[in-house]
Amino acid sequence: MxxxxxxxxxxxxxxxxxxxxxxxxxxxxxxxxxxxxxxxxxxxxxxxLGSSKQTIDWESEKERLKGVGQIKNVQDYCSIMVLWRKELDKNGYNTMTNFTEEEKQKINALKESFLTYFGITPSDFDQYGQENSNAIEQYILSNPVYQDALISIEGSEKK
Known part of the structure; x- marks a missing residue:
């Protein structure tokens, strides 16, 4: 038993x-x-993924970065990059693939004017992007909100 x-x-x-x-x-x-x-x-x-539900108010982000003077981190660079792409799109340049010299000059003037809002120069912006390209790519890949913003901009896939 x-x-x-x-x-x-x-x-x-x-x-x-x-x-x-x-x-x-x-x-x-x-x-x-x-x-x-x-x-x-x-x-x-x-x-x-909880982070995919996150959103960014791009106007608030633009205001936060107003007059920053220099790019301090990858997040700031990526935010300015998204805002710049939105500015290009708003002005109809984001879908174009071939630019005339006149259009290139207009884009450069627009870029200089746009970046002046943040207190940085186009050369500072470009230099930071080149020096930190791997970190920028990783940041965008790990933050779906930035991916979504770049994808949603008309013509962002065309270069």
Whole structure:
């Protein structure tokens, strides 16, 4: 009788452990990258990245950077870059691929005027972009809000 009671107890404990593992694997989990859910029936993992819901008020960002004088970090550069692309788009230059000399001069004048708002020169802006191109690329790739902003600008994929 004792032997069958032990076997019965072990079977119940095993069953409870298996059920607990099943419920844990099917429940919604949280990680530092966002929430995810494992669906064993479809053999998929659904990931919800919390940062993808983030938005930036670009006018507020422009106001925050007004008169900054120099680019202090990659985030500031990326914000100014997005704002510059929006300015190009607003003036109809973002979709063009071939520029006449006159158009190039207009774009350069527009760029100088635009960057003056932030207190930086076009050469400072370009130099920072060249010196930090890898960090800028990584920042954009790791921040969906910047990716979305650049993609949403008409013609941003055309160069």
């Amino acid at each position: 004792k032997k069958s009671a032990i076997i019965y107890s072990v079977a119940i404990i095993f069953f409870l452990l298996v059920m607990q593992l099943f419920f844990i694997s099917c429940s919604k989990k949280s990680s530092s990258e966002g929430e995810y859910q494992i669906d064993e029936e479809e053999d998929t993992i659904n990931i919800d």
